[in-house]
Amino acid sequence: MAQIIFEAGNRGEKVRSDCWIGLEPRTSGGLQIELTSKVEKLYGESIRQLVREMMDFFGIANARIQVEDFGAVSFVLMARIESAVRKAGLDGGKRYLPEYVEEVPPPVRDRFRRSRLYLPGDQPKLMLNAAIHEPDGLILDLEDSVAPTKKDDARILVRNALRALEFRGSERMVRINQLPLGLTDLEEVVPHKVDVLLLPKIESPEQIHQIEAKVDEILSGLDEPRELFFMPIIESALGVINAYAIASASPRNVALAIGLEDYTADIGAQRTNEGRESFYARSAIVNAARAAGIQPIDTVFSDVQDMDGLRASVLEAKSLGFDGKGCIHPRQIRPIHEAFAPTPEEIEKAKRIVLAFEEAEKKGLGVVSLGSKMIDPPVVKRAIRTIDLAVKSHLLDENWRENHENG
Amino acid sequence: MKTDKLVENAAGRLVPEIINGEHHVPYKGVNKHRPSGRKAAPPIPTCIDYPWDGDKRVASIKEALKKAGLRDGMTISTHHHLRNGDYVANMVFDAAAELGVKDLRWFPSASFPIHANQIKHLESGVIHHIEGSMNGPLGDYCSRGKMRGTAILRSHGGRWQAIQDGEVHIDIAVIAAPTADPFGNANAVRGKAACGLLGFAEADAMYADKVIVVTDNLEPFPVIPWQIHGNYVDYVVEVESIGDPSKIVSGTTVLTRSPDRLKIAEMAAQFILEAGIMRDGFSFQAGAGGTSLAFAVFVRDLMKKHGIKARFVRGGSTKYLVEMLEEGLTDYILDGQTFDLEGVRSMRENPRHQNTNPFTSYNFHGKGNFASLVDVVVLGATEVDVNFNANVVTHSDGRLLHGIGGWQNCLYSKTVILPIPLFRDRIPVIVDEVTTLVGPGELIDVIVTERGIAINPRRTDLIEKLSGSRLPIRSIQELKEEAERICGGKPQKPKLGDKVVAAIKWVDGTVIDVVRQVLD
Numbered sequence: 001m002a003q004i005i006f007e008a009g010n011r012g013e014k015v016r017s018d019c020w021i022g023l024e025p026r027t028s029g030g031l032q033i034e035l036t037s038k039v040e041k042l043y044g045e046s047i048r049q050l051v052r053e054m055m056d057f058f059g060i061a062n063a064r065i066q067v068e069d070f071g072a073v074s075f076v077l078m079a080r081i082e083s084a085v086r087k088a089g090l091d092g093g094k095r096y097l098p099e100y101v102e103e104v105p106p107p108v109r110d111r112f113r114r115s116r117l118y119l120p121g122d123q124p125k126l127m128l129n130a131a132i133h134e135p136d137g138l139i140l141d142l143e144d145s146v147a148p149t150k151k152d153d154a155r156i157l158v159r160n161a162l163r164a165l166e167f168r169g170s171e172r173m174v175r176i177n178q179l180p181l182g183l184t185d186l187e188e189v190v191p192h193k194v195d196v197l198l199l200p201k202i203e204s205p206e207q208i209h210q211i212e213a214k215v216d217e218i219l220s221g222l223d224e225p226r227e228l229f230f231m232p233i234i235e236s237a238l239g240v241i242n243a244y245a246i247a248s249a250s251p252r253n254v255a256l257a258i259g260l261e262d263y264t265a266d267i268g269a270q271r272t273n274e275g276r277e278s279f280y281a282r283s284a285i286v287n288a289a290r291a292a293g294i295q296p297i298d299t300v301f302s303d304v305q306d307m308d309g310l311r312a313s314v315l316e317a318k319s320l321g322f323d324g325k326g327c328i329h330p331r332q333i334r335p336i337h338e339a340f341a342p343t344p345e346e347i348e349k350a351k352r353i354v355l356a357f358e359e360a361e362k363k364g365l366g367v368v369s370l371g372s373k374m375i376d377p378p379v380v381k382r383a384i385r386t387i388d389l390a391v392k393s394h395l396l397d398e399n400w401r402e403n404h405e406n407g
Numbered sequence: 408m409k410t411d412k413l414v415e416n417a418a419g420r421l422v423p424e425i426i427n428g429e430h431h432v433p434y435k436g437v438n439k440h441r442p443s444g445r446k447a448a449p450p451i452p453t454c455i456d457y458p459w460d461g462d463k464r465v466a467s468i469k470e471a472l473k474k475a476g477l478r479d480g481m482t483i484s485t486h487h488h489l490r491n492g493d494y495v496a497n498m499v500f501d502a503a504a505e506l507g508v509k510d511l512r513w514f515p516s517a518s519f520p521i522h523a524n525q526i527k528h529l530e531s532g533v534i535h536h537i538e539g540s541m542n543g544p545l546g547d548y549c550s551r552g553k554m555r556g557t558a559i560l561r562s563h564g565g566r567w568q569a570i571q572d573g574e575v576h577i578d579i580a581v582i583a584a585p586t587a588d589p590f591g592n593a594n595a596v597r598g599k600a601a602c603g604l605l606g607f608a609e610a611d612a613m614y615a616d617k618v619i620v621v622t623d624n625l626e627p628f629p630v631i632p633w634q635i636h637g638n639y640v641d642y643v644v645e646v647e648s649i650g651d652p653s654k655i656v657s658g659t660t661v662l663t664r665s666p667d668r669l670k671i672a673e674m675a676a677q678f679i680l681e682a683g684i685m686r687d688g689f690s691f692q693a694g695a696g697g698t699s700l701a702f703a704v705f706v707r708d709l710m711k712k713h714g715i716k717a718r719f720v721r722g723g724s725t726k727y728l729v730e731m732l733e734e735g736l737t738d739y740i741l742d743g744q745t746f747d748l749e750g751v752r753s754m755r756e757n758p759r760h761q762n763t764n765p766f767t768s769y770n771f772h773g774k775g776n777f778a779s780l781v782d783v784v785v786l787g788a789t790e791v792d793v794n795f796n797a798n799v800v801t802h803s804d805g806r807l808l809h810g811i812g813g814w815q816n817c818l819y820s821k822t823v824i825l826p827i828p829l830f831r832d833r834i835p836v837i838v839d840e841v842t843t844l845v846g847p848g849e850l851i852d853v854i855v856t857e858r859g860i861a862i863n864p865r866r867t868d869l870i871e872k873l874s875g876s877r878l879p880i881r882s883i884q885e886l887k888e889e890a891e892r893i894c895g896g897k898p899q900k901p902k903l904g905d906k907v908v909a910a911i912k913w914v915d916g917t918v919i920d921v922v923r924q925v926l927d
Binding site: 016038039040043046070071073074101128304330331394 | 896898
């Protein structure tokens with residue numbers, strides 16, 4: 001009788017850092033592990049050991065397990081094996097979790113979100129070194145970059161990545177699928193220290209509420225309480241109309257992003273580099289986000305070869321009031337940071353404002369003034385942020401006050 | 408060869424003193440071996456024996472080999488300037504097979520996947536063994552212990568040294584020439600298979616008993632420039648095609664898009680700026696590998712930004728180096744090989760684009776070594792260990808897959824930087840001990856990985872210069888541990904056979920290490 005093989009993962013000539021699992025449950029004969037691996041001579045034994053441990057963990061005593069390995073690291077192998085086990089219905093609700101590889105600090109509401117790098121949730125190769133390129137945020141994407149047939153594999157891989165991948169200080173982000181599939185994503189990923197959930201194709205505050213209820217429920221069931229933030233993405237005409245209601249729908253919201261690919265299609269326009277067709281929507285998003293006290297974030301720049309176009313696009317986003325930009329290639333990160341960095345004039349002005357503010361505070365004055373001009377609190381706040389950004393961009397020394405006073 | 412004949416060399420590696428029946432000296436340490444005696448020389452010819460009209464043409468390679476006196480056990484040399492597009496080396500051994508000779512030693516300057524053709528000649532006994540770098544299928548064949556003799560791998564400079572010192576006597580040299588005349592003058596700047604220069608064949612022309620030039624672009628005497636002079640040449644053979652131009656040089660050289668490689672290259676460029684190496688009048692060498700090429704481009708950008716000009720740049724040249732030359736960012740390109748059509752054009756047109764050979768650049772038994780005049784070189788490696796020793800010929804599983812090229816020779820540069828990834832797929836690149844020792848750690852100064860830069864503790868000057876840098880300077884031990892952590896622990900030691908399948912020579916002709924048979 002032909003046996004059913006439950007498959008997970010990827011195989012093929014171009015596959016790297018991944019593996020394919022074929023699990024064939026049997027009724028007798030013990031475990032039969034068939035491994036082919038490009039690192040057979042270096043890690044063959046440890047791969048076999050992992051398979052045995054996981055079969056033991058899931059209580060599978062009899063099965064043929066084919067492993068075609070293309071240099072997958074442990075957390076990837078674990079995800080693929082678990083995925084095959086779950087497809088076979090043999091997981092018994094258990095999860096085989098890798099250890100955290102780094103200390104994960106609590107999420108911070110108010111931080112720079114200039115760049116966010118999308119990582120396709122089913123491609124481990126792109127994940128391993130992503131953090132070394134120092135984006136402000138790393139997004140493990142379960143939505144558009146994952147084929148419908150790979151959603152289950154990706155969800156487990158992303159969960160494992162949240163534990164076993166180094167983020168090195170980049171904000172830990174996951175983009176979930178639209179509801180209802182997104183609810184399944186939430187159950188898998190939320191318990192594993194996500195900082196920000198990106199919520200795609202949001203059109204109404206009700207959608208946020210629905211996600212929020214699920215997230216609250218999952219978080220309240222955890223041993224350690226943890227904060228979790230939302231970045232809704234607006235990608236339709238209706239979403240733009242409801243932007244403020246969406247931006248203010250939850251205290252978990254920290255940023256509001258726009259996705260132009262779908263938006264331009266929705267309004268029946270071609271997406272252009274100049275972006276005249278989306279000017280209204282982008283301004284509306286900036287305005288709604290600011291009104292709700294959260295960060296407006298611009299769409300991705302999708303031509304990875306065009307660095308000049310990217311710079312121009314970021315400068316335009318900055319001029320419209322956006323605080324960040326999406327990217328799909330690590331080489332886009334630095335140009336984004338450079339373009340969002342304050343200009344020398346902005347830094348000088350910010351320094352004078354901050355010093356005037358501190359002087360006024362020292363003297364106990366209620367009003368800050370610079371020359372003949374009064375300075376309002378939001379301006380001071382903005383100036384402090386400019387200084388922080390300048391320091392972070394290595395344009396200003398941390399101890400600039402000393403140098404300033406020394407002349 | 409029996410393993411009980413192995414002796415421990417100065418690097419602590421067990422190596423044979425007798426290889427293929429000939430004596431070899433075990434490695435004694437860097438700069439420890441002194442040669443003695445006189446250089447080798449070919450027999451004295453007389454022009455009485457050559458056509459007075461200067462027409463040395465014969466009908467075919469087979470005919471030329473026959474006239475050259477080919478017989479069993481001889482050494483035949485070929486060269487790799489046509490790279491993976493070369494037809495000539497295959498034609499030579501196909502002809503030798505037709506002539507029914509056996510047990511030849513093939514002495515290529517390097518071999519490529521296209522030379523997998525020779526496997527059938529190894530199997531049938533036409534070729535006894537290969538002495539030369541093996542890339543791809545031949546390396547794999549050799550790794551499995553299938554070759555009858557033991558391979559010997561030498562650097563480009565080491566190959567010249569071995570010929571010059573009489574360690575390898577070439578009976579017949581066959582030189583593939585993109586352009587030649589009937590007298591045997593040849594160059595590589597013109598013709599369908601133009602590849603820039605013929606430097607790898609020059610020693611063979613000077614020292615071999617018989618020299619055959621094979622061309623697919625015959626011009627009337629005199630072919631100028633005569634990169635190979637006809638006075639060295641016995642026979643000229645005209646063939647339909649010496650190689651596939653599309654696999655000889657690339658039309659355009661494309662920069663890597665790998666963000667990790669670009670990051671590594673950029674860090675290496677930034678490093679030489681901050682170390683004060685990049686300054687007016689400096690020199691550098693970078694190959695055509697993805698990371699090296701990107702390094703050259705980042706160096707160019709930094710030079711422009713800081714108004715710095717180089718005195719010379721070492722090739723392999725590409726359009727990027729040519730641009731630097733033409734923009735005045737360097738006074739000269741001293742070129743060992745050209746990798747793209749722009750390189751060939753520049754070599755043909757620009758007197759400041761100077762062709763070199765392994766004698767002028769690399770030969771250790773010479774009156775100086777201009778590799779040691781180069782301020783900084785960036786090189787690849789398959790593995791580096793915590794003592795900065797490096798491997799370029801085998802992979803961590805023990806398979807022989809690459810040649811040495813000029814790599815060992817370049818280690819004499821004032822600063823040697825290896826920009827390498829910390830791991831490839833799941834294979835750690837920084838390890839406890841290299842599988843095969845090809846470059847001694849005392850000559851390797853800096854390892855640049857995407858996750859940090861390690862400076863050899865011997866280079867206190869560099870450590871001091873970089874002390875305030877924002878570059879992530881770390882210890883090599885830390886980097887090794889990080890590589891192991893990402894890859895999931897220390898790898899197993901691959902089980903290798905006892906049989907020695909290849910010996911690795913150091914630049915002075917001593918044996919630095921061996922490669923053992925890979926078991927399936």
